Structure formats: structure tokens, C-alpha cells
Amino acid sequence: MTHKFIEPKAPPISDRSVVGWMRNNLFDSPLNTALTIIIAYVLLQFIPLVLDWALFSATWVADSDACKAGSGACWGLINAKWRFILFGTYTYDEHWRPFVGMLILLGACVGSTIPVFWKPMRLLLLWVVSSVLLGIIMWGGIFGLSYVENTLWGGLPLTLIIAVYGTLFAFPIGILLALGRMSNLPAIKSFCIFFIELIRGVPLISVLFMSSFLLPLFLPDGVNIDKLLRAQVGITLFTAAYLAEVFRGGLQAIPNGQFEAANSLGLTYWQSMRMIILPQALRLVIPPTVNSFISMFKDTSLVVIIGLMDLLGTVKSVIKDPEWRIFYAEGYVFAAAIFFFFCYSMARYSAYLEVELRKGEGH
């Protein structure tokens, strides 16, 4: 037995300086050192080329001859065509309307991410009000706004409308399908299984294709279902089927004790689902849910198949202009940047949401 105090030691070296971080993370073994050096070399070769192409040698004026004379990227393409790329065939003099519409839609989305709005009635109110405003501004026909039919809508607002309303409707349908699939009622259960498997068994592109080519042949003459509606319904049902399986995964991860506890409290099926099971199950599956939404956001570009001009459609259209077509790479880079912005925002929000919801767990 020792009677002496242990001498206090210096605190462990916590080197938070840049050099220290590099020593710990980039050069901590011969293999890592070698990899670091190789990657740094490749980046050093590559980055100046990209920067030179995208910035220093780029041409910004909207003149294709100036672009052909220059050696770098031709952002003049975007400069000349941005209004068509963003708003498509929407009446030219009224382009402020889809712009405002887009702000309303994005505002509603951002609003829904703030915990203050996380009450069913508040959310419902938020979306009803903003949807009505969106409809008024996009369609017009009242308050002195001229009527613009939705076959003329295009570009980014169209992409956002399809994606946002697809998300909005697919979520509840997906929950119902997941619950239905796990239900004890045979009719509901088999319907849900049939629906989910049918939709998952065919590619989205063929669903859109059928809805736009085969459906009209079987409809009586003169009955024509709106194209935008067809696309919206197709994409919503598609996403719902995939989400249903994600949610089912969440439901199956809930221990049986939770169901039994809910039953022993005398809660009805819907009460126990709403108050006990779903809040836990949905929280578990945030990453795959957002995954589905991101993939759906990108799938919206398939609506080009049925003649809707979404963001990618307008870009593809612009780069077929003979005057500009050799600068197609710039068009795609522009579209990719916009898609990346939205998809990355969704991914970051999902990460925030996971942390935020875990705070309440208390352990």
C-alpha cells in the first residue's frame, strides 16, 4: 500500500493546431503519408485546371462568338438563357409570378422545418395558405392576373412543385401503406402488399409512359387528364410505395414491449400508433426517408418523357440551339449545381433533425 499521493501529471497533449491535426490525421502512418502526398499532387494538378476553366478563362458575356474565341467555360450561355432555363415557356412578361411562386413554396418548406410549426393544425394552415397563394400566383385568372395554363409552366418552379407536393402527399400515403401492410385485416393487408409490390416492380419511367400514352387511348373521346396531374400522381404513388417499405422497417424495429405497453394502457390502435409507435418508428428512419425524398427530387426530371419541361428539360432544350450547342457542358453544370443545392440542403436538414429529435430522449 502506498501512502504517497500520485504526482499530478500534465494534461494529455491536445494539439488542436493545424499542424497537429495534420500530423494526427494525414501523416500518422507511412501508408497515410504516401496517400496524402499522392492525393495532394493529383488535386494540385487538377484544381488549377478546373478553376481556370470555370473562372479565370471563362466568358461571361451573352455572346456565343465571344465564347468560341475564349478558351474557358462559356457562362454566357446561362447569361443569355437563364430566364428560359429557370421558367421555361411561362409567359415571358409574367416571369415574376413563377419567381414569387417559388419563394412561396420554398418559404413553406423552410417554415415546416422550424419546430414552432410542428403542430398539426399549424402545419395544415401553413400549407393550405401557401398552396392557395401558389395557385393564385401561378394560374392567375383573378386579381387582375392573366390566366396562364399549367401546360406552359416549366423550369425550376415545375421541378419544385412536383417534388414538394410529391413529398407532401407521399408521406401520409406511405405511412398508411406501411400500417396496412402490417395490419391483421387480410383485405387491407393484401391490397397494400399488391400495391407496393406492383409499383416497386416497374420503373417510374414506364409508369409515366403508360400514363401518357396508353391511358388516353382508353379514355372516352374528349376526356383528357391534365399532364401535370398525371405526373404528380405517378410520382407521388411511386414515392409512397418506397416510403412504405422504409416506414415498415422503422415499425419492425420497435420492440414488442412498446406495443404491449400501449395495449395495456387501453389505447386504441390509432392512439397507440399516433402517440407511441409512429413517433419512435419515424425517428429511426429519418436517413432512409430523406434518402427517398432526395432520389424522388432527382426523378422529377423524368417528366420530360411526357412532355413537361422541368429544369433539366429546359437545359436540354437550350443546349440544342445551334448557336450554343457546343457549350452543352456548361448547361449541365448549371443544372447540376441547382440540383446539388436542393439535395444537399435536404441532407443537411436530415442531419440536423436527427440531432434535434435525439435531444428529447434524455440519455
Added chain:
Amino acid sequence: MKVLKTLAVASALTATAMVGAVSADTVDDVKKKGFVQCGVNGGNLTGFSSVNDKGVWEGIDVDVCRAVAAAVFGDASKVKYTPLTAQQRFTALQSGEIDILSRNTTWTLSRDTKLGLNFVGVNFYDGQGFMIKKALGVKSAKELDGATVCVEPGTTTELNLADYFRANKMAFKPVVIENMNEVVAAYLAGRCDVYTTDASGLASQRMTSVPNPDDHIILPEIISKEPLGPVVRHGDDKWMDIARWSMTAMVEAEEKGITSKNVDAMLKSNDPGIKRLLGVTAGLGEALGLDEKWAYNIIKQVGNYGESYEMHIKAKLGLDRGVNDLWTRGGLMYANPAR
């Protein structure tokens, strides 16, 4: 038995629905709804149908629809456009989603018969050709034995290429690339000796995508016939007449020297043919079930065929009239007499 009965009723209904769509009276339909629903190329084919920076459709295919609208309503702007892909186009017409298809469609026997469609006429004569680097010294397609050929996969382009080489007992190596921009890039990078597509496409590519147009030549041989024209449904003769004579009126106007600028002055002309066409002497409009001003409105608002060609094909693609010139100047454009 009951199942069979249900099936029979269902299929009968389906059949009627399909026949119903096909035999509907398009003229009345169009007049009732107040606009012509026109199927165009959704792929932005400059010169034929494309959307300009202001979101407005233009091109010679678009002008056909505008002419029909001018004839029916006296207003060329009463057209709504449905952008279509190559696969979509015929179904869209059969199902009644559009009233007329004006989407650079080649008139062939099987399309005219099997699909339940009628071709109205030809508004552009195209054909498949070859572009090659001048430095190779090739003067004729007959010298292409053993060449590597860049081609876009498609229904007829690839087929015509194979047919032509087989018929001339020559060998070739195809380089098949889906995207137009990439095919041209591959050709310019030297991945193939020759690039083949429709002559109108070759000319516009040479003018706009090739750094030194003078280093490339288009060989004289045209290896296929691609008469492009608008299409309507079978069994809808009144509508077909209107579409056909709207197109004819544009060519006829060019033959007679009537343009959108001088059409008002031409109303005072003494030429009986012009008087009939412009409705000064009544009769033609009534025969078509239209206003007597039908052709006047087409020429005033859309222009004659030559004006349409100059504005869209010549100005945008740099393509000369060639076979699309009037017959009096050695081309194929010939207006059947409007009398």
C-alpha cells in the same frame, strides 16, 4: 359466362372509345374549343420547331400549325403546342390529344397505312448524307469502303447506312453514339472518318459546331429520301382538306409572288388566280368550310412558304433552298392549283 360477358362489354367499350377518338369531327371540335392543338418536336429542333428565349414556339413545322389556325380562326396565334418525343408522336395523334402532328415526320407507306394516319403533304424534303474531313480527299460516298462511320442510333438513320453500304458492296465500321453533341464531338476528335445524319442536320452542324467549317465537306450523295410533313387522323377528310390547302396556299402564294408584306396590295390584283386565293372572288373558302379570307390570313400572318423557309431554315441553319425550292426554279415545291 359472366366473366366472358364482362370482358366482351369492356373490350367493346375500349374499341368504341378508340374508334370514337379516330372518327371525331376535328373541325367542329377545333372550332368549339377555339384553338388548334399542335404536336411539335419537344427536342428543340432549331429551324423546324423550337422555343425561343422568350418561350415562343417557332420553325417551319410550327408555321404549318399557325397557318391552319389562321385559316380556321383568322388568327395564327390560336395554337397550343404539345412537345412530343419520336415515340410519343403517333399515339398522341391517335388518342386525340392533338389535332395535327407537325413534327419533322417522314412520310412512308407503312406509317400512312398501318397507323391509322394520313399525311397531309410535304413541307420539307430531307435526306441522309455524309460529312467528311476535306483532308481525306474523298469526293464521293462510293469511295467510303472500309470507313468508320459515326451515327446516332435511330429507326432509319442506322438502317439506311447499312442498306447503302450493302447495296454498294462496301464495308464499314459503325460508331454508334446516342447524343447528338457527343456524336459530333467524336467525329471532330477523329474517332470516325465520316458522320452521317439528315442533310439538314449535317449542314447546321457544319455551320455551328465545327470550328473550321471549310475543313469539312458534305458529300453529294443523298442516300435516303426523307419527305417530312404534317399528319392528321385517318377518316377525318374535312380536317385533312383544311390542313392540306393551308400548306398549299403558302406555296401557291410564293409562286404568285404574294408575301406577308405585299398581300394587302395584292388584293387589288387583276390576276384571277390571286383574286380567288385571297378571297376577292368568293368560292374557295366556302368549299373548305372556312372564311373567304382564309388564305389572306395565312399569308398576312404567317407568310408564304419562301418567307417561312428564309426566316427559320436559311437564317438559323444556313441551309439553301435546294430541293425545297419552287418547281419553277428546279425544286420540288409545287402547289396544286387552288381553283
